[in-house]
Amino acid sequence: MEVHYPRHLTHKKKWSEYLSEFFMLFFAVFLGFLVENFREHKVEEQRVEKLMHSMVENIKYDTVRLQVNLRKNLEVGIGLDSFRFQINEAIQGRVDANRLYYYYWKYGQDFNVPVMNDAAIIQLKSAGMLRLVKSYALATEIGDYYERRRSAMVGGGEVIKKMQDDLLATYKLFFSFQGFDDILKRDTVYSGGDTFMERKYNDILAANPPLKLIHSSPAAFERLYNDVAAYELALRSYNAYIRYTKQGADSLMKHINEEYGFEP
Numbered sequence: 001m002e003v004h005y006p007r008h009l010t011h012k013k014k015w016s017e018y019l020s021e022f023f024m025l026f027f028a029v030f031l032g033f034l035v036e037n038f039r040e041h042k043v044e045e046q047r048v049e050k051l052m053h054s055m056v057e058n059i060k061y062d063t064v065r066l067q068v069n070l071r072k073n074l075e076v077g078i079g080l081d082s083f084r085f086q087i088n089e090a091i092q093g094r095v096d097a098n099r100l101y102y103y104y105w106k107y108g109q110d111f112n113v114p115v116m117n118d119a120a121i122i123q124l125k126s127a128g129m130l131r132l133v134k135s136y137a138l139a140t141e142i143g144d145y146y147e148r149r150r151s152a153m154v155g156g157g158e159v160i161k162k163m164q165d166d167l168l169a170t171y172k173l174f175f176s177f178q179g180f181d182d183i184l185k186r187d188t189v190y191s192g193g194d195t196f197m198e199r200k201y202n203d204i205l206a207a208n209p210p211l212k213l214i215h216s217s218p219a220a221f222e223r224l225y226n227d228v229a230a231y232e233l234a235l236r237s238y239n240a241y242i243r244y245t246k247q248g249a250d251s252l253m254k255h256i257n258e259e260y261g262f263e264p
Helices: 013-092 097-106 120-128 138-175 181-185 197-207 218-260
Strands: none
Touching: 013 097, 097 120, 097 138, 097 197, 120 138, 138 218
């Protein structure tokens, strides 16, 4: 039987043994690092995928809000067009104060700004995960939607708010709250589902004796006409921004679904 004797305690290792042990330890640590890095990368990718799915849901919400607010703004635009017609009638001497009050109150102080959902993009940015979006083109489109299209819409809203303030200043030259006592004393909600505002508009049209105007000269009406026209033009431009943003939302949602294999 062959007998193996242990190495003597004073045995010195060869440099090749030290080198071999070093490389074995190095590769063990390196492989462990690679495995951990791969695991973290997969976890991050899964998190990004979940956030991209959330982004699609956010954009679905955005498209609904954009469509609803665009529809409401188009209705306001039609009302402003009728308001301008009524002012033009007043310039020609055919003044209907009740209708002038009605059109201002119903359409002259109303435009709709979509409230957008930013939850997913905020999380992506705060976690620094936009870099993990699979496609550079998709990452660029995300930036275009959130940084350019929606920013343009916000800027358009600021312009139209300025026009609205100008119209309010002119409105105060013409219209008085005298004759509104009965309306102001009523409850805010009426039976039958009619809201306070709806009833108020109807009461303005039916006011008898007719509501009074502070000024009624053609020159004054021309100023009012110009302010209403400027407000209407600003609203039309703002609606174009809403359409532009919605086109971006539809395109981005489609490309995210394609890139990550989500069901539309």
